[in-house]
Amino acid sequence: MNPKSVAVVGAAETTQMGRIPDVSVIGLHADAALNAMADAGLSAKDIDGVACAGISPVELAHYMGITPTYADGTMVGGCSFMLHVRHAAAAISNGLCNTVLITHGESGRSRVGAAPFGRSPASLMGQFEMPFGVTSPPTMFTVPVLRYLKERGYTEEDLAWVAVIQREWAALNPRASMKDPITVDDVLNSPMIAWPFRLLMCCLVTDGGGALILTSADRAKDMPQRPVYILGTGESVETPMVSQMEDFTTSKAFRVSGKKAFTEAGISHSDVDHLMIYDAFAHLPLYGLEDLGFCERGEAAEFIRNRNTAIGGKLPLNTNGGGLSYMHSGMYGMYALQESVRQLRGTAEAQVDGAKISIAHGVGGMFAASGTIIMTNEK
C-alpha cells in the first residue's frame, strides 16, 4: 500500500454501549455497520469487501446483504481489526475490491447469542496451560508482569497510575462506562483479582461494537466525512501461550508490528500527536510505550507518572478512557481505531487540538498478536 492511498470514510460505534441485553452478537455487528454506512453515506450495495472477527465474514455479508469480491476472516483476538484495516488497504490498493466494511460486535457482558468459552484439552494451551488453573485473561495476560516489574524496577503503584490517568480521560467522554475520578490508593485497595493485579487494573466487561468503512483516497474526496488516510500499517503474531513468550519484559509482536508501521509511514516518534495502546490490563500501555519506541526500557512508568500521556501532556494516550474505563467488550481494538479516527476528524470528546497523526496499536490474545495502524488527516 502507498501511504495515504486508502482512507477511512465511515466510522461508528454501536448506538448503545455498556449493557445491551436486547441485542445479539450479530445484531451488534449490524447496528455498528448501519451506523458506519450512514456516516459514510453508503448502503450495502456500495460495499464489495467485508472483514470481521468473532463471527464469520460469510455471516456478516449475508446478514447485511453484501455481495463481496473480498472477504477477510482474520481472527487473532482483540487486534484483529487492525489487521483487517491493513489487509483492506492492501486489497483496495491492488484492485481486489473498492470499499471494505470492517465490523466488530460482542455481547461480552450480557452474552446474547455469544459462543461459549473454552478450548480443546488436546490443544497445546489445553495441555500445557489449562491444567494449572488459568481461567480468563486476568490469570493469563498478567503472568509475565512480576518478571517485568522486577527487570524494569517498576512497582504496583506504577500500574495504578496507568488506571488513574486513563480515568481522567474517561471523565471527558460521556459514553465511557466509568467516569468517576480514582486515586492510586483506590486502585491499590480495590479487590485482589490475581496478585499483583487488582480490580481497577483490569479492563471492563461490556457489550458493544464498532465498524469502519475504507475506500481509495480518490473516492474519499467525494464522500461526506473528512477522510482519514492510512499512513502506515504493521502486524505480527508470537505465541498462543503466554508462558511461551520469548521474553516476559517485551512483546516481540509489538516490536515487529510497530517497526513495520513506522517504516511504512516514514515518520518519527516526535511526529505523533495522539496514541492509542490497547489496555486490557494496566501493564499494556507500559509495554506499548517501550516496544513502540516512545520510551526507553525502564522509563515508561515515569513517563506516565509525569503526566506526559495525560490531559495537556505531550503524548495524549488512550483519550477515550481505554479498555480500563471506556469500554471493553472482549476485542477492544475496534474502539481504539474509532478514537483515532474521531481525533483526526476533530470530533473526539476529549479532542487533542490540531492532531494530525494518530496511532492505534492493538494486542490480540495474551501477547499473542499485534497490529498497528498509523493514520493522518493530511493528504
Place this chain on the structure above:
Amino acid sequence: MPSRILPQPTPETQHFWDGCREGVLKLQRCGCCAHVYFPPRPFCPDCSSRDVEVFDASGKALLWSYVINHRPRPDMGSEPHSIAVVKLAEGPQMMTNIVECPQEPEFLVLDMPVEVVFAEQEGGISLPFFKPAEG
C-alpha cells in the same frame, strides 16, 4: 469440587505425559542445532529439522514469574493459588503451580530455585508441579 481440568495428550505430546506418569520430565533437543525446546513437537522450531530426540531433563528450574489467583476456577478449590512460569535449567519456560510452599508473595520469590514434583491425577495423567528446591 468438580474434577480437575486435565490435558488430553496427542501423538506428538504422548512421550511428555508418559514421562510425567513415570516421574521424569521429558524435553526435546535438536540433533542438528542442539536447540532444546518445549512444548513438544516432532521437529525443531529453531532450524526446522525433523532430526530431534527426547531426553530426560534435570527437573531443576528458577521461579520466573507468577500470579496468585484469588478467584480460583471451581476445579482448583477455593484458596488463592499460584499460576507460575518456571525457567528450566535446560532453557525452556513452562507453566506450572508452585506447591509445598505458602501461596503468598513473601514465599514466592522470583528467581528462587525450584524442582519438579509429579502429582498423579485421574485417567493416567500426572501433572508436573514445582516446589522450592531443597538445600
